Amino acid sequence: MTNQTITSVSRESRLFKPSAEFKAQANLGSEAAYKKLYAESVNSPERFWERQAKQFLTWRKPFTQVLQWKPPHAKWFGGGTLNVAENCLDRHLGTARENKAAIIFEGEPGDIRTLTYKQLHREVCKCANALELLGLRKGDRAAIYMPMVPEAAVAMLACARLGVVHTVIFGGFSSEAIKDRINDCGARVVITADGGWRRGKIVELKDSVDRALGATPSVEHVVVLKRTGNAVTMKEGRDLWWDDLMAAAPAVHKARAHASEQPLFILYTSGSTGKPKGVLHTSAGYLLGAAMTTHYVFDIKETDIYWCTADIGWITGHSYVVYGPLSVGATVLMYEGAPNQPEPDRFWEIIDRHGVTVFYTAPTAIRAFMRWGDEFVTRHSLASLRLLGSVGEPINPEAWMWYHKMIGKKRCPIVDTWWQTETGAIMVTPLPGITPTKPGSCTRPFFGVVPKILDENGKPVSRGSGGKLFLTQPWPSMLRTLWGDDARFKEQYWSEVPGLYFAGDGARFDEDGYLWVVGRIDDVLNVSGHRIGTAEVESALVSHPSVAEAAAVGRPDELKGQALVCFVTLKGDQRASDELKEALRAHVAREIGAIARPDSLRFAAALPKTRSGKIMRRILKEIAAGGDVKGDITTLEDFNVVASLQAEE
Numbered sequence: 001m002t003n004q005t006i007t008s009v010s011r012e013s014r015l016f017k018p019s020a021e022f023k024a025q026a027n028l029g030s031e032a033a034y035k036k037l038y039a040e041s042v043n044s045p046e047r048f049w050e051r052q053a054k055q056f057l058t059w060r061k062p063f064t065q066v067l068q069w070k071p072p073h074a075k076w077f078g079g080g081t082l083n084v085a086e087n088c089l090d091r092h093l094g095t096a097r098e099n100k101a102a103i104i105f106e107g108e109p110g111d112i113r114t115l116t117y118k119q120l121h122r123e124v125c126k127c128a129n130a131l132e133l134l135g136l137r138k139g140d141r142a143a144i145y146m147p148m149v150p151e152a153a154v155a156m157l158a159c160a161r162l163g164v165v166h167t168v169i170f171g172g173f174s175s176e177a178i179k180d181r182i183n184d185c186g187a188r189v190v191i192t193a194d195g196g197w198r199r200g201k202i203v204e205l206k207d208s209v210d211r212a213l214g215a216t217p218s219v220e221h222v223v224v225l226k227r228t229g230n231a232v233t234m235k236e237g238r239d240l241w242w243d244d245l246m247a248a249a250p251a252v253h254k255a256r257a258h259a260s261e262q263p264l265f266i267l268y269t270s271g272s273t274g275k276p277k278g279v280l281h282t283s284a285g286y287l288l289g290a291a292m293t294t295h296y297v298f299d300i301k302e303t304d305i306y307w308c309t310a311d312i313g314w315i316t317g318h319s320y321v322v323y324g325p326l327s328v329g330a331t332v333l334m335y336e337g338a339p340n341q342p343e344p345d346r347f348w349e350i351i352d353r354h355g356v357t358v359f360y361t362a363p364t365a366i367r368a369f370m371r372w373g374d375e376f377v378t379r380h381s382l383a384s385l386r387l388l389g390s391v392g393e394p395i396n397p398e399a400w401m402w403y404h405k406m407i408g409k410k411r412c413p414i415v416d417t418w419w420q421t422e423t424g425a426i427m428v429t430p431l432p433g434i435t436p437t438k439p440g441s442c443t444r445p446f447f448g449v450v451p452k453i454l455d456e457n458g459k460p461v462s463r464g465s466g467g468k469l470f471l472t473q474p475w476p477s478m479l480r481t482l483w484g485d486d487a488r489f490k491e492q493y494w495s496e497v498p499g500l501y502f503a504g505d506g507a508r509f510d511e512d513g514y515l516w517v518v519g520r521i522d523d524v525l526n527v528s529g530h531r532i533g534t535a536e537v538e539s540a541l542v543s544h545p546s547v548a549e550a551a552a553v554g555r556p557d558e559l560k561g562q563a564l565v566c567f568v569t570l571k572g573d574q575r576a577s578d579e580l581k582e583a584l585r586a587h588v589a590r591e592i593g594a595i596a597r598p599d600s601l602r603f604a605a606a607l608p609k610t611r612s613g614k615i616m617r618r619i620l621k622e623i624a625a626g627g628d629v630k631g632d633i634t635t636l637e638d639f640n641v642v643a644s645l646q647a648e649e
């Protein structure tokens with residue numbers, strides 16, 4: 001039985017209730033209201049979603065069918081038409097929001113710019129006209145490879161306005177990654193910039209595009225925004241300056257209505273093996289998911305200054321920098337650069353400078369701030385903050401507590417939001433005025449979400465045991481397919497237990513029905529017959545005062561099946577030593593039991609991560625086994641990290 005479920009070792013019991021003040025002003029502030037809505041959302045989903053779609057979206061033509069579900073293919077809001085860009089912009093014009101800031105931008109060098117809804121609308125209209133003049137039509141694909149500047153959002157919204165499917169490629173990806181993605185979707189246009197600022201240096205974006213374009217026959221034009229002013233080569237006839245196109249484009253653009261299921265974007269996400277998967281999202285359902293969760297989870301008010309630190313090249317940037325917040329008329333802060341430029345207090349400085357009220361970031365960033373030291377935080381007031389969010393990985397309780405005390409000053413609810421590129425919007429999360437939180441748990445399902453945890457044989461596990469995480473109901477913002485590969489879509493997400501969506505994560509429900517994600521199922525450790533989630537061992541390590549970050553992986557072992565190998569990075573003032581190594585092994589054994597005492601513990605200067613900050617345990621597994629690093633590494637943040645890990649062996 002032990003190898004069927006995941007053994008849980010975490011013993012977190014702290015509970016944090018929302019304050020009366022927060023509750024009183026929350027968009028949804030009572031447990032009774034949550035229960036009632038949740039019950040309706042799962043018992044009468046069509047009635048529930050019909051009402052939400054009418055409340056949160058502006059339709060050109062009302063839909064006639066809420067859901068057509070032919071597993072695993074869903075069509076939401078059939079018969080309806082709308083325009084996503086109109087929902088994010090036009091509908092705020094002529095209201096009190098018209099001259100409100102839509103985007104407050106801060107560049108890494110310190111340049112600050114504000115675009116009101118009216119100004120953003122005008123830019124998007126011009127860009128849509130310009131793209132149309134280049135010949136882009138509904139259904140065509142355009143690649144966006146830009147720094148975190150307002151023009152990236154303008155380009156996305158201009159595509160959305162036209163029904164052109166965008167694929168945003170993270171500005172740190174290599175030419176190789178650009179080439180693969182462009183070729184997979186057949187993009188006709190690439191929108192890029194000369195460069196972007198990162199840690200005081202120029203990231204030469206146009207240069208990377210140029211190196212990709214030798215082998216991308218579908219690309220007809222490249223639009224180049226001038227951001228950094230570095231010299232770039234412009235290919236006659238193919239390459240055009242953003243400014244020239246925008247100057248020549250009319251500022252009025254009549255948005256056409258698109259069907260609910262009009263493809264909106266493709267976002268590539270790396271699988272553990274093989275080529276990246278092109279996750280396809282469509283219009284109405286996706287926007288509804290993004291809008292609704294922004295309203296309920298981030299509790300957005302007219303007066304909020306909302307900052308999600310994710311890059312637009314990541315799903316979090318799509319849903320919670322662009323589509324969600326703009327559709328609810330929020331003011332979005334956008335920052336171009338690194339969190340430690342010029343100093344490790346840049347984020348806190350920005351929060352005070354602009355009066356940020358809602359702040360959403362990732363555990364990897366939080367752990368970096370912890371490592372850099374509290375003094376960078378305490379220099380600033382952070383008094384404007386009222387709500388904090390976390391996304392991307394399980395947040396270890398140690399980091400949660402630091403976030404709660406140091407950033408939230410014990411006053412701000414923390415929403416630990418579990419979701420995926422594939423889910424389009426937040427799926428499991430606390431509601432900030434309602435749900436008591438536990439450090440490390442993403443708590444309860446959002447409306448319409450029914451998570452199930454099943455064992456290897458597809459049978460429900462007993463409460464408290466871990467297993468594979470599934471979602472049992474279709475939801476509006478779900479991925480529709482993988483671009484050009486419906487077979488892989490079915491295989492990847494719907495074949496584990498037919499009819500259920502397999503998230504690929506390991507998780508458990510605790511005695512209060514709270515969900516704990518313990519890591520990717522492929523990474524689950526098998527220690528002497530016990531399956532243990534990576535997050536639990538890592539959390540134990542990070543709870544030691546010397547440790548900044550940790551990754552736990554299994555190494556094939558003749559006796560035990562798998563030996564537990566842990567990679568650890570230390571806090572700034574700590575030195576690696578054999579004594580510390582022993583102390584850490586003992587610490588893990590004390591925290592979670594002798595079965596999880598690491599067989600081997602290795603100090604590292606840094607851990608291999610994806611661009612969005614997720615630890616790439618797959619690579620560490622290969623290093624621990626002493627082999628070469630194989631498989632797709634195009635999403636790896638810094639290859640030097642791997643080289644030095646191998647050298648340290």
Ligand code: 7RM
Nearest residue numbers: 391392393394416417418419420421505517
């Ligand atoms: C939004 C995003 C998805 C994977 C997911 C999990 C992990 C994300 C949390 C989390 C624990 C969280 N999209 N994950 N959020 N694990 N708690 N709050 O990250 O497609 O890039 O990644 O990230 O493993 O399956 S993603």
